[in-house]
Amino acid sequence: xxxxxxxxxxxxKPVIPADRDDLFALEQDPDVMRFLNGGRPTPxxxxxxxxxxxxxxxxxxxxxxxxxxxxSAFVGWFSLYDRGDGSAELGYRLRRAxxxxxxxxxxxxxxVESGFSRFGFVRIIASTMAVNKASRRxxxxxxxxxxxxxxxEEPDRLPGAEHSDVEYEIRRETWDASAxxxxxx
Numbered sequence: 001x002x003x004x005x006x007x008x009x010x011x012x013k014p015v016i017p018a019d020r021d022d023l024f025a026l027e028q029d030p031d032v033m034r035f036l037n038g039g040r041p042t043p044x045x046x047x048x049x050x051x052x053x054x055x056x057x058x059x060x061x062x063x064x065x066x067x068x069x070x071x072s073a074f075v076g077w078f079s080l081y082d083r084g085d086g087s088a089e090l091g092y093r094l095r096r097a098x099x100x101x102x103x104x105x106x107x108x109x110x111x112v113e114s115g116f117s118r119f120g121f122v123r124i125i126a127s128t129m130a131v132n133k134a135s136r137r138x139x140x141x142x143x144x145x146x147x148x149x150x151x152x153e154e155p156d157r158l159p160g161a162e163h164s165d166v167e168y169e170i171r172r173e174t175w176d177a178s179a180x181x182x183x184x185x
Contacts, residue, residue: 005064007110010103012064012078019065020058022074031096066094066107078107080115080124087123088115090142099134108142116172125169136166143175144168 005012015023026032027042063079076094083089090111094104115121126144128135136146148167 003064005107005110005114006069007106009069009101010066010075010107010110011069012066012107012110015058015060015063015065015077017058019074019077022065023058023077026076026093026095029096032093062088064107064111066092066103075103078111080111080119080121082121086121087125088119088121090115090124090126090139090144092138104135104138105141108138112142112144112170112175116175122172123169125167127165127167130166136168139168142170143178144170 003014024042030040060079062081063077065077066075067073068075074095075098076092079091080088081091090108092104092108112124115124124144126139128139130136130149140146145168146166147169149165
C-alpha cells in the first residue's frame with residue numbers, strides 16, 4: 001500500500017533525507033515556531049533538550065512532506081504519530097507563505113481520513129495552545145472536536161501558556177458516521 005496521500009492541491013509523501021533542508025528551514029521562521037518554542041530557531045541536528053515537539057529531519061515514521069501538486073513547491077509537513085495504542089497524534093507545520101490558503105485543513109483532513117481508512121487507527125488526537133486560534137480552526141475543519149483543557153506547568157512558559165493547552169480528538173465511529181452522511185447513506 002502506498003504511503004503517499006493526495007489531496008486536490010497537495011501531494012504528501014513520507015519524508016526522506018533529501019527533505020532535510022526544507023524541514024530545517026521551516027523551523028527557522030519565528031512565526032512558524034511561535035506557539036512551539038516562542039519563535040526561536042531550532043538546531044540543525046534536530047535535538048533540543050528543552051523541546052517536547054517534533055523536529056523532523058527526513059527519517060521519521062509517520063511524517064509526510066507536503067508539496068503543491070502544480071509547482072512541487074515545499075509547503076510544510078504533516079504527521080500522524082502512532083501512539084501504539086490504536087491512536088495517532090496529528091501534527092503539522094506549514095511555511096508562512098502558504099498560510100490562509102486552506103492547505104493546513106486540506107492536509108489534516110486527508111490524514112484523518114487516511115488514518116482511519118488506510119492505517120487502521122481508532123482515534124486521532126491533537127493538541128495546541130488555547131490561544132492558537134488558527135490551529136484550533138484547522139483541527140475543527142478536519143473533524144476533530146475539543147475534548148479537554150489542560151495546564152502545563154513549566155518554568156519558562158511561552159506567552160499565552162497561562163490560557164492553557166487544549167486537546168482535540170476524533171474517533172473512528174464518529175468519522176464513519178460523518179462519512180456516511182457525506183455520501184448520502
